[in-house]
Amino acid sequence: MPRIFSGVQPTGNLHLGNYLGAIRNFVRLQDDYECIYCAVDMHAITVWQDPANLRSNTREVAAAYLAAGVDPKASIIFAQSTVPAHAELAWIFNCIARLGWLNRMTQFKEKAGKNRENASLGLYAYPSLMAADILAYKATHVPVGEDQKQHLELTRDIAQKFNNDYGTETFPIVEPLIFGEATRVMSLRDGAKKMSKSDPSDYSRITFTDDRDMIAKKLRKARTDADPLPAEEKGLEGRPEAANLVGIYAALADITKQQVLDKYAGSQFSVFKPALTDLAVETFGPVGEEMKRLMGDPAHVDAILKDGAERAIALAEPVLKEVKEVVGFLAP
Ligand code: TYM
Helix, strand or coil, rough: CEEEEEEECCCCCHHHHHHHHHHHHHHHHHCCCCCEEEHHHHHCCCCCCCCEEEHHHHHHHHHHHHHHHCCCCCEEEEEEEHCCCHHHHHHHHHHHCCCCHHHHCCHHHHHHHHHHHHHHHHHHHHHHHHHHHHHHHCCCCEEHHHHHHHHHHHHHHHHHHHHHCCCCCCCCEEEEECCCCCCCCCCCCCCCCECCCCCEEEEEEEEECCCHHHHHHHHHHHHCCCCCCCCCCHHCCCCCCHHHHHHHHHHHCCCCCHHHHHHHHCHHHHHHHHHHHHHHHHCHHHHHHHHHHHHHHHHHHHHHHHHHHHHHHHHHHHHHHHHHHHHHHCCC
């Protein structure tokens, strides 16, 4: 059976982009695949995290999965650091991945910024750990937003090189699953930047914890242009902010961008924004509410994470055993 793996970093400020680009798709894949969903706390510490916040944010990612509709009985939900196979396999992959490959990673360049000498070694090796996350389960499909595509290509390169170097077929070549009308949700303040957890402006993103008033306020302030909405999708070209809001509407309503335009062609943003607010409050609002409710019962969330970790370990251990044999490590 094909197997799904995906993860979200517990770095706070979970937002609509995470929901529409990834988490909502996690839910939809549960019927057809065996699914493993992780809160990737080891990835989070590649940049500084306050320990108490990290603990809370890790539970929050799990709560967001549950609130969105991931079924903890059918799927596995766990925290990355509780399954040692990730770190072990990442080391092996550090010896497979080439510096030249990692030097091309745009996320590292963005996150390290100008002061690259001061970035952590972990931030540089980040994609190698991500490959380990996926391949520790021999997962075949990975649902993500558009921004993770390059990392998944690296995962494929690592799997291929490992298989070639050792003359085996140990690892599958994973397929990214990037689908829906909002695979790259942009900042509400700047249509050229993606919506992100680390943007200093709170008004750039709608978060899981925003209530109706906040969602309305953020959308009211969202940058747009002065023109009414066009009748055809190609009329959105060169209008990134308009295209973004139409894409968000389409994704939330589960229709195409063209269907949104069929309904709102000729409308001003003074009409479209309140409609989008109502839709967001109606569809995304309850997910945030449920996440907050679950955060009030951390013991319940922890029990789900513990059960998930046990099941994840049971799947990853045999894979690690096989990999160690292939590499030539002695059995303990
Ligand atoms: P992270 O935590 O940055 O984001 C979690 C998921 O949300 C998607 N996403 C978006 N989708 C649409 N529009 C946006 N503006 C937007 N921002 C984020 C991301 O593409 C992602 O799917 N490296 C990963 C976490 C990770 C992982 C993995 C994912 C670690 N190991 C293994 C898949 C498989 C990350 O930083 O996601």
